[in-house]
Amino acid sequence: MLKKFVLALALSTVSTMALAQEPKMGGTINAVIQPEPPGLMLALVQNGPTQMVSGNIYEGLLRYSKTLEPQPGLAESWTISPDAKTYTFKLKQGVTWHDGKPFTAADVLFSIETLKVTHARARNNLVQLDKVEAPDDYTVVFTLKQPFGPFIGIFEVGSMPIIPKHIYEGSDVKTNPANNTPIGTGPFMFKEWKKGSFIQLVKNPNYHVQGKPYIDGIYWQIIPDAAARSVAYETGKVDVLPGGSIENFDVPRVSKLPNTCVTGDGWEFFSPMAWMWLNNRTPVLANKKVRQAIMYAVDREFAKDVIWNGLGKVATGPSSSAIKFYTDNVPKYPYDPAKAKALLKEAGYKGEKIRLMPLPYGETWSRWGEAVKQNLVDVGMNIETIATDVPGSNQKNMEWDYDISFTYLYQYGDPALGVGRNYVTSAIQKGQLFNNLEGYSNPEVDKLFEEGAVATPDSKRKEIYEKVQKILVEDVPVAWQLELQFPTITNCKIKNLITTGIGVNDGFRDAWIDK
């Protein structure tokens, strides 16, 4: 079977064309960034706030629509060979770095070599990569060892930021002073970072998409207290509150303020999913019946409605409904305390103490931990909450020193990228995060995930992933809670802020201010 995508050069895609209003030029957007990023060099630092700011400075080869279809970025078109092993990208011509130097295929090759060293996720994404070459200045060819279904999904700016070779070549990328004044190809350029106060970006006048960006600049304001952030919005000092910048409990009130627009869009690519790690090594939790009892005991609808204000969805299994090959044809776990009690009794649970570790990410997560604790206490479990801060919680998770531990992880659109890593035996590795922390091991699941990643065509992958979802949901290796949605709250004068499945993390190149 032959599959070929060729996308013609496009200035921008469907979403912007649908707009009746003509974009206006000028103006500055004030947005909140929380917490203050540790650095802005995206190839070195990959945390959320860094990408949110640097997604404006750097660019990837591709962008992804809200339905996760690839769109042109620094690459204007791409082809995939019939054997699904060779990906050829045609780069856009006439693109320059913020310092005026031209952007070429050499930068792409250099970036990939750098990322393999500095960017753990990129390294994982590139495991199937055999070689990457540049036959000419505007063509890049990736050759894979074997077909890898999710490969077309790894070129977004945070997953594979393209950095300038002429700045970093021959130096140690990690300590290069240029990291403090990042240079990219993106719609905005770094201007000033006043630590503890703000980060200022200004319009790139030579941006490679004609007429964009519309706005003159962005101030990212650093306000450490959540309540103070909502006041800043309320008093008109900031116009954009990206997802998670104010506490969930405050969202309904702020949403009702005059001239306020709220959207849950822009997280499709990440599809954040919250669950509780259940340490399968803890004697009590090693019993499948106890794990199932936990699923029945926790009132997830309550968590969604009360703690998340009705945003998001109750998770049905390991995959978020936004990513490929999701199925809801799996065993269901409605809120049923009686059944939970019965299962605990069957399992012979005698009140052994279980430690519960909430996520130290603010009030919402603390409340969630408290609610779940009460749910579990109600069915007769003996729960002790362990308080810790972020480093402590990371450490405890990495060292498997927990019984039940909250988390949420991104799934990056494809089960081979964001799901399998949490359940396969080969991912049980102490001292690391985001892998198989619960210690679940099932040879059948291992085999299915292995096949799913490299199977072609998609219909075959679908079959495999549906099967594995069913097995996992029956086994409950972890207790899935919610598919999260982080609402972006903006002043309604800001138009067209979110145009891709990567949302505010993809830069403000399409945004404009209505005056």
Next chain:
Amino acid sequence: MLSFVAQRIVKGVFVLLAIIVMNFFLIRLAPGDPAAVMAGEAGASDEQFVQQLREKFSLDKPLPEQLFIYVKGVVTLDLGFSFRQQMPVAKLIAERLPATLLLTLTAFGISLLLGITFGTLAARFAGTWADTAITVSALLFYATPIFWVALMSILLFSVYLGWLPSFGYETVGGNFTGWAHVKDVALHLVMPAMTIGLFFMATYTRMTRASMLEVKRLDFVKTARAKGLRDNIIQRRHVLRNALLPVVTLAGVHSGTLVGGAVLTETVFAWPGIGRLLYEALLQRDYNLLLGVFVVCSAMVLIFNLVTDLVYRLVDPRIEFAS
């Protein structure tokens, strides 16, 4: 006098050294290290990644060696490198220190001024309703959690009345210069400084009141009164001056607490000072930065104590008696 100062400085250096050593080990006892934090934030980690970070932070070296490297640096005024912020610690602190100094010194001034004024008034009218009113209202400020006052004043002055900006050091993007800039910063300063100032005001009010009453009882005041000096003059020249001594001592002791108050206030008001920097460094296990802030804060306390001691010597009552 000079030898007194020199002696104090030498002593201070030893105290600082002890603080460095203690905090160095203390901080490293906390669960989780910077590599764990950054691996967590990256949304991905593998062995290579965590290992790289540990090497970068010099966490793979034995502890005594790390300590030695650090102390060697401090001696040459090099506070090390914050790998998280990709900057020398000294530079980071230097960027933030002026904001904290401005905040704490203003707050200190407010609290002393109001505290001494109200304390004097209360002592003057001791036992009357005015005394009770002053004492109780001072106590109210003292008994209210500092972050609570902060939140309430934001609601009142920023949201409902719209008089004062709710966060930050200056208007971002305002680009004010000269007097406009001073006014802008002053407006941002009012709430945070008042929040800390009112809390400490209570202590000074009580101290001044108690100490004024104590001094009034002393013989020289009685003598002055017997000499027929006017009450106002007695108050100003004799009572207040002598009563202030314990207040000055207390102020010296308080300087450490003042910096502590700044942690909460700077967080609520997004004031870009070192109090907040300290708390953030702790949450990120940015060892060098955290240690650096501790060293600078402690040094500030030592300097402050030295200054109050000197002031004490200057207004020592014995000197007055001798003249």
Next chain:
Amino acid sequence: MKKFWKLMLRNPGGVIGLVIITLAIFVALFGQMIFPTSPWRMVQRPFLPPFTNPMVTLGTDALGRDVFAGLIYGARVSLLVGLVSTTVALTIGVPLGAIAGYFGGKVDDALMRFTEFFQTIPSFPLAIVLVAILQPSIYSIVGSIAIVSWPPVARLVRGEVLSLRTREYVQAAIVTGQSNTWIISREILPNALSPVIVLASLMVANAILLESSLSFLGLGDPNLMSWGYMVGAGRTVIRQAWWITVFPGVAILISVLGMNLIGEGLNDALNPRLAKDSR
């Protein structure tokens, strides 16, 4: 003793303080019997305003938990933190100060350097660091509050002991060959007690405030409902549900005020000369 109570009761502030704290202690001791529902239980719909449902008089919080139940249970935790941490601070500070003051010389010098050292490190940051290291729990909170609050005790006791040591009856005891421990514990400390009691009452108040500040930064014990926790948890929703923070906030304010009033009352009662002069 009778005279003390007479003086104490003459001070209206002290009486009010006594009443407040007695009431708070009563609630802390017996509240759980009168009010058996756990404050963590979600009993009603969230954000129920106060005085609308007789079952939950003071309304419910973000999860539908009873604010009144929280106040009752919180009394125990907050007072306990205040009292225990003060006791711990006293057990560190009193002996240190007494030894320094009694023996003087090199011992005094060394102990006072040690005390100064702890006073030089900014106390609240040190408390934060200690709680973060030990991980938040009632023990680490009490411990770190005690560690940052003992130095003033040591200094005060040292000063008192230093002056008492020269008194005739102490000198007499030394001459008659009584043991140092006996002299310190029987002759000196009882007479140095009154300023220490005054200071201790203020320390309890400070400890309650410190605990609430730690809770505000998310460094409270997650298994125990304290007033500080309630204020910290409710502050983000203060705009739509003032009652979640205001009631525990007022509870903190009143008990801190109560402890302070007691402190003043004690001060006046134990220093009769001063009290007489000022009235």
